[in-house]
Amino acid sequence: MANLPTIRWGIITTGLISSWFVDDLVLDRPDAKVKHIIQSIGTSNLEKGRKFVEQHCPNQNPQIYDSYDQVYNDAEVDIVYIGTPHAYHCRDSMQAIAAGKNVLCEKAFAMNAKQAREVFEAAKKKNVYVAEAMWLRHRPLYRKLQELLHQDKVIGDVTRVFADFASEIDISSLPPTSRYRDLALGAGSLLDIGVYPLTWLAVADEKDMEMPRIVASQSHEEGIEVTTSAILQYSSGRMGIASSTTKTKGSPGRIFAVIHGTKGHIEVSGDTPSIPESFTVWARQTDPGSPEKALFDKEQYESKTYEFPKVGRGFVWEADNTALDVLEGRKESSIVPWAMTVHMMEIMDEIRRQGGTVYPGE
Numbered sequence: 001m002a003n004l005p006t007i008r009w010g011i012i013t014t015g016l017i018s019s020w021f022v023d024d025l026v027l028d029r030p031d032a033k034v035k036h037i038i039q040s041i042g043t044s045n046l047e048k049g050r051k052f053v054e055q056h057c058p059n060q061n062p063q064i065y066d067s068y069d070q071v072y073n074d075a076e077v078d079i080v081y082i083g084t085p086h087a088y089h090c091r092d093s094m095q096a097i098a099a100g101k102n103v104l105c106e107k108a109f110a111m112n113a114k115q116a117r118e119v120f121e122a123a124k125k126k127n128v129y130v131a132e133a134m135w136l137r138h139r140p141l142y143r144k145l146q147e148l149l150h151q152d153k154v155i156g157d158v159t160r161v162f163a164d165f166a167s168e169i170d171i172s173s174l175p176p177t178s179r180y181r182d183l184a185l186g187a188g189s190l191l192d193i194g195v196y197p198l199t200w201l202a203v204a205d206e207k208d209m210e211m212p213r214i215v216a217s218q219s220h221e222e223g224i225e226v227t228t229s230a231i232l233q234y235s236s237g238r239m240g241i242a243s244s245t246t247k248t249k250g251s252p253g254r255i256f257a258v259i260h261g262t263k264g265h266i267e268v269s270g271d272t273p274s275i276p277e278s279f280t281v282w283a284r285q286t287d288p289g290s291p292e293k294a295l296f297d298k299e300q301y302e303s304k305t306y307e308f309p310k311v312g313r314g315f316v317w318e319a320d321n322t323a324l325d326v327l328e329g330r331k332e333s334s335i336v337p338w339a340m341t342v343h344m345m346e347i348m349d350e351i352r353r354q355g356g357t358v359y360p361g362e
């Protein structure tokens, strides 16, 4: 650890995701690329801040502030991590940037593409780093899958991808102030979990990020979007099918994404689409003999399963990659560049336009 480069984080909020991220920042790892210091924490409540430190980073000695501003203005902080509800991501990123800070902001990065562009424009002017914390894209599993699809072409050309995220949430039982229930905080399945199936669909993108033709539908309860179904059609003929719902429980340990190609398919599984654990490549072999065999006989395929060990909560790769970006002077993430975040926000904007989901102020 002694010779590793060091980065000092300012953590905004003591909420759930901040606690998971900090757990991983302080994880003792033999292969860590960076030494992560929790320099300061910004919270609405000092007592929450003290408890957070006790539970999640007891061996560090961060400054605890009862405002986010003090973190942005802490000269000892190299990068600010933002873990507020989505509706505040734009506001909080803009304030951190205005104070000259680098920023890693949770997904959904903003409420819409317009806000995302504003944040990137501000970062450009201030010459600071900003990135969306889409941890899935940093995972070795996702990156290996990209390599197999695009460099090795293990299933030929990708023709379609199915992906789903189901997570049962009884919204009516939650207090009106919950981020799952309050529209003003960005409540709705698409921005919260639908962004993952869309990221699985994007594993088939090479570098082009073409805007697909979209057909989408959403349903609402108490004004909150609870189901999203979207079909994405690309000019090559490739199709993507993505869904998200808070009405149905997911199936732990099961397949949540399937990628089909001209020479086989790949099944991706794990407890949730944000925490994938393995994938199996089913590569079609020689001449199947008959159309029936081609359809049904598993022996026509050679299968290989790739397992990826869990490390901490799964944020270590995002943390190291982001820190290295900043320490090496980059202003955009080498894994999630600005254009990628804007592209995903534009897709979600169009799905919401068709689905009839509008947030306050839009």
Ligand SMILES: NC(=O)c1ccc[n+]([C@@H]2O[C@H](COP(=O)([O-])OP(=O)(O)OC[C@H]3O[C@@H](n4cnc5c(N)ncnc54)[C@H](OP(=O)(O)O)[C@@H]3O)[C@@H](O)[C@H]2O)c1
Pocket: 012, 013, 014, 015, 016, 017, 018, 042, 043, 044, 045, 048, 083, 084, 085, 086, 106, 107, 108, 133, 135, 177, 179, 185, 191, 192, 274
């Ligand atoms: N990457 C992932 O896998 C993942 C997983 C879960 C969530 N997220 C994202 O992280 C963000 C936060 O989600 P979360 O589950 O951590 O939420 P959470 O547990 O409710 O925490 C949000 C925190 O934001 C602060 N906050 C400021 N204004 C607030 C307000 N009006 N209402 C509620 N909280 C407010 C509070 O912290 P203080 O009181 O300390 O200021 C609160 O603890 C969301 O955008 C979500 O999409 C990402």
